[in-house]
Amino acid sequence: QKEVEQDPGPLSVPEGAIVSLNCTYSNSAFQYFMWYRQYSRKGPELLMYTYSSGNKEDGRFTAQVDKSSKYISLFIRDSQPSDSATYLCGTWGISSGSARQLTFGSGTQLTVLP
């Protein structure tokens, strides 16, 4: 079982829609979750991070962690064409040696249509 699973999409929504991007993780010991946005042919850009359970809001973006179901979500309100990108969820996985490994879902490709 992969440590982090993510629906690859692609997901296409009209401008102004609310977008829900989701990941599941395998180990209840995982506590720190990150969302990255990656534009085509660019490196991933850190969007938001959350620690443990609950919600975190930043402008149009809300990150949510449900530890009981091992489910993490990113909501985008009032989506814009500029939000079109691949979104990656990541967490610090099982320790290996002296450093934890940053493990990712496969990414969800989002297109916001004007």
Added chain:
Amino acid sequence: SQTIHQWPATLVQPVGSPLSLECTVEGTSNPNLYWYRQAAGRGLQLLFYSVGIGQISSEVPQNLSASRPQDRQFILSSKKLLLSDSGFYLCAWKSSGTVNTEAFFGQGTRLTVV
């Protein structure tokens, strides 16, 4: 502020040729450093990570090697490239002081082996 630089941005190399990709981090000391590869439509695959000068851990047996000759310099190398080495290579760093903290990526190198 901290920045990460990765070069070159694109590279086309013939099969059997050597490879050297460089990554440097500025504005921090003793970072944890990572090399990832991203194949088209797939997630990020961790290749190597380093917690200090000369300390390299390999996650995937392959045709590549990594070195960390200086605290904030991370190099990905190959003696003889294979067609299967084509992909998008990303360098990342995180602070070593905290287990759970954000990781930041460079802009990537798109390698095409012909």
